[in-house]
Amino acid sequence: MTNITDQIMQQLSTVIEPELHRDIVTLNMVRNLRVEDGVVHFTLMLTTPACPLKDVFKVRINEAVIGKVPGITKINIEWDSEVPADGRLGRLDVPMRSIIAVASGKGGVGKSTVAVNVAVALAEAGARVGLMDADILNPNLPTMTGVGNGRPGVNGTKMLPIEAYGLKVISTGFLIDPNKAMVMRGPMLHSAIRQFFTDVDWGEIDYMVVDLPPGTGDAPLSLAQSFPLTGAIIVTQPQDVAVQDALRSINMFEQLNVPIIGVVENMAGDFFGSGGGEQLATKLDVPFLGRVPLDAEVRKGGDYGRPIVATDPDSEAGKAFHALSQVIAARVSVITLQSADAIEMNVVG
Numbered sequence: 620m621t622n623i624t625d626q627i628m629q630q631l632s633t634v635i636e637p638e639l640h641r642d643i644v645t646l647n648m649v650r651n652l653r654v655e656d657g658v659v660h661f662t663l664m665l666t667t668p669a670c671p672l673k674d675v676f677k678v679r680i681n682e683a684v685i686g687k688v689p690g691i692t693k694i695n696i697e698w699d700s701e702v703p704a705d706g707r708l709g710r711l712d713v714p715m716r717s718i719i720a721v722a723s724g725k726g727g728v729g730k731s732t733v734a735v736n737v738a739v740a741l742a743e744a745g746a747r748v749g750l751m752d753a754d755i756l757n758p759n760l761p762t763m764t765g766v767g768n769g770r771p772g773v774n775g776t777k778m779l780p781i782e783a784y785g786l787k788v789i790s791t792g793f794l795i796d797p798n799k800a801m802v803m804r805g806p807m808l809h810s811a812i813r814q815f816f817t818d819v820d821w822g823e824i825d826y827m828v829v830d831l832p833p834g835t836g837d838a839p840l841s842l843a844q845s846f847p848l849t850g851a852i853i854v855t856q857p858q859d860v861a862v863q864d865a866l867r868s869i870n871m872f873e874q875l876n877v878p879i880i881g882v883v884e885n886m887a888g889d890f891f892g893s894g895g896g897e898q899l900a901t902k903l904d905v906p907f908l909g910r911v912p913l914d915a916e917v918r919k920g921g922d923y924g925r926p927i928v929a930t931d932p933d934s935e936a937g938k939a940f941h942a943l944s945q946v947i948a949a950r951v952s953v954i955t956l957q958s959a960d961a962i963e964m965n966v967v968g
């Protein structure tokens with residue numbers, strides 16, 4: 620006769636992780652299992668703290684075990700998370716588990732707004748989040764995160780990021796006179812972006828969110844050629860022109876072998892209409908991540924450095940950004956784990 624922990628593990632191995640399509644035992648999500656007086660205790664290790672599936676797991680785990688394993692009356696799950704690390708970053712000594720580029724074809728569609736609010740939502744969930752302003756010449760993130768007067772300190776040879784809303788933020792906006800226009804050539808831009816990775820004391824980061832300038836120019840190219848990106852989020856407005864430009868942006872990342880995390884439709888509503896982003900995603904067979912409504916409070920939040928996801932989480936836009944952060948975190952886990960599989964298979968093959 621098998622012992623009780625084996626029986627419980629066997630039952631738990633019928634519970635499938637809905638995003639990763641494998642069972643929670645094979646995925647090594649069940650840790651420290653013990654049984655005391657008919658109660659099962661274990662830790663369920665999720666691939667992100669921003670996991671919307673806790674209730675689903677709870678129900679399915681109870682269904683799988685209670686009444687199936689004799690003598691078990693209750694299950695006590697403790698939640699923990701470990702964001703899967705992109706092995707390529709580890710080998711480069713970059714202390715980041717994932718890099719998420721936020722891009723668009725057209726300017727002014729809301730990349731920086733999406734980057735800030737998604738980053739804040741991930742940090743609120745408990746993740747260690749960096750926010751990097753790769754818009755070197757027109758840095759907006761210091762203002763949008765309310766730390767426009769921030770001046771980075773120094774630790775040894777490295778610069779310290781500025782903390783805001785639980786994020787670690789870095790931007791050329793912290794380093795230059797905001798009233799002076801910056802002039803830089805391609806190679807300088809390239810090294811500025813590289814230095815944000817190599818010369819900043821980030822500590823351990825789960826999600827590095829990188830806000831790009833618009834278009835398919837030097838910045839996304841430099842970024843993608845310097846560091847392995849986990850994936851790119853393409854932000855678009857619903858109307859046709861923006862969607863056309865988004866298509867170009869997606870093509871560029873595909874040529875650079877950067878996975879597309881998905882498309883975000885921002886500023887949806889009466890004025891710009893809605894649906895363009897979703898149609899684009901369907902047409903290209905890339906995930907549609909969600910829609911954020913056009914809302915004057917979102918703009919004010921940006922102008923005053925008070926991201927709406929933190930200041931008004933129950934607003935439609937606040938809820939949209941929150942949901943977006945969860946969908947993005949789940950996609951990042953899937954992409955990272957798939958690429959790790961691919962590396963393993965390559966080694967074996």
Ligand SMILES: Nc1ncnc2c1ncn2[C@@H]1O[C@H](COP(=O)(O)OP(=O)(O)OP(=O)(O)O)[C@@H](O)[C@H]1O
Nearest residue numbers: 726727728729730731732833912913914917918921
């Ligand atoms: N959902 C929204 N509702 C209302 N205003 C928004 C929304 N999203 C962004 N905005 C506003 O639109 C303007 C452009 O947004 P943002 O700066 O985020 O775009 P961007 O794509 O980063 O621009 P750029 O291409 O210049 O970097 C800002 O004033 C911002 O506050």
Ligand SMILES: [Mg+2]
Nearest residue numbers: 730731754759
């Ligand atoms: Mg921007």
